[in-house]
Each structure stands twice: as C-alpha cells, then as structure tokens.
Amino acid sequence: MGGPRLRYLILDLDDTLYPRRSGLMDLISERIGRYMVERLGFPPAEAEALRQRYYAQYGTTLRGLMEEHSIDPEDYLAYVHDVPLEAYIQPNSALDRMLGRIPLTKVIFTNASEEHARRVIERLGIAHHFPIILDVRRLEYYNKPDPEAYRRILQHLRAQGPECIFVDDSARNLRPARALGMITILVDGQPEEGVDFHVPDILSIEPVIRRLLLERNGDVKDDSA
Numbered sequence: 001m002g003g004p005r006l007r008y009l010i011l012d013l014d015d016t017l018y019p020r021r022s023g024l025m026d027l028i029s030e031r032i033g034r035y036m037v038e039r040l041g042f043p044p045a046e047a048e049a050l051r052q053r054y055y056a057q058y059g060t061t062l063r064g065l066m067e068e069h070s071i072d073p074e075d076y077l078a079y080v081h082d083v084p085l086e087a088y089i090q091p092n093s094a095l096d097r098m099l100g101r102i103p104l105t106k107v108i109f110t111n112a113s114e115e116h117a118r119r120v121i122e123r124l125g126i127a128h129h130f131p132i133i134l135d136v137r138r139l140e141y142y143n144k145p146d147p148e149a150y151r152r153i154l155q156h157l158r159a160q161g162p163e164c165i166f167v168d169d170s171a172r173n174l175r176p177a178r179a180l181g182m183i184t185i186l187v188d189g190q191p192e193e194g195v196d197f198h199v200p201d202i203l204s205i206e207p208v209i210r211r212l213l214l215e216r217n218g219d220v221k222d223d224s225a
Helices: 024-038 044-058 063-069 073-080 093-100 114-124 147-157 171-178 202-217
Strands: 008-011 105-107 131-136 164-168 183-187 197-199
Touching: 008 044, 008 093, 024 044, 024 073, 024 147, 044 063, 063 073, 063 183, 073 114, 093 202, 114 131, 131 147, 147 171, 164 171, 171 183, 197 202
Parallel strands: 008 105, 008 164, 105 131, 164 183, 183 197
Antiparallel strands: none
C-alpha cells in the first residue's frame, strides 16, 4: 500500500477507545431518549421512532433535532453526557502504553462534545496522548458520517486524507474517510466492504499500524520515550 508519509492517527471516542460491552453508550442512548421525552415532550414511542429516522437521515439525533426542532445543542450535549463514567470505564494502562508506541499525532474525532471526550480520555488515563480533539462543536455541528465533517477534519489538521489513519467502531463512519483517502480500521465489528482493516478491539490496531508505518514511513520508532 503505497502513499505519502503517515502523520495522523484519528480515533473515534465512544465504543472505540473502550469496549462496547461497557454499557456506557447504552446509558447515553437512554439519556437521549429521556431528553426528547422530558425536555421536548415527545411520547416515548414517538421519540424512539424519530431517533431511528434522524440516525438514518442525519447521522445523529442531535442533528435531526437541530434541523427539525431548532433545539439548543449545548443543552442537549450537557444533558446526554451527564453520566458517571467511573461506573462504566476504568483506566487502561495497556492502551496508554500502546498509544505511546505509535509515532503519529493522535486526534479524537467525535460526534460528542469536547467536555465528554476529555472526561473519557482522562478516565482511561490516556489524555496526554491527544493534543487535538475535534468534536461536533468545532465542526460547526457537522457530524459523522456527513462527508463535510471529514473535510473539515482535514482542514483543521492541514492534512491530506492519505496522511491519516482513521479508527472507528462503525463501518458507516469509516466509508466517508476512506473516500477521502484515509486508511480505515474497523474496531469491534464484522468485516464490511469499504473498510481497509478489521480488528477485534482497540489494542489490536497496533500491529496493523506498525506494518503501515514500515510501508509508508520506513520506520516504527515509538514516541513513548
């Protein structure tokens, strides 16, 4: 796989940096439904039906509610991410060490808020690896899988797609990145078309990235020293 030198490792946050089985996203999903019922007055069944449509049409419930109900995104983001992280995720020293061995600039790309992202990576003990967090607010509420969100990511990084590796737990979110030339790695999902690599968990990205670094950059020196 030829191409330019790799510069960036872009990582999704929720259900990627920690296992889906933690249940944290289930809680956040529950709070999204509660927001629609308690804040907006939707009956529960209608709220669930709207969420499914918004996910298909807009990529996120937030974007659907902004487009069709003009909600305050800050109120939404604060409400749905008001969760006790310590009950769901724990510090991950193996992940910390692995990230330290990968000599690329690490970036968080999330449909959530920066505040939530910082809380998660601090809880995992990996915050020092991430000088850049690109959340939905910084992208002016464009979100995955909208191709505009990915173009804005590259603009922020002043990078070309082939200089980036993108890791996510959703193939739907990876395909627009691949269309822009990014190398894509699917974590904790079934192999699907439109994705370059598939691994069972976040720690398994390391051998894939080491091979890519040898091919593209000619070395695999780590940045953990």
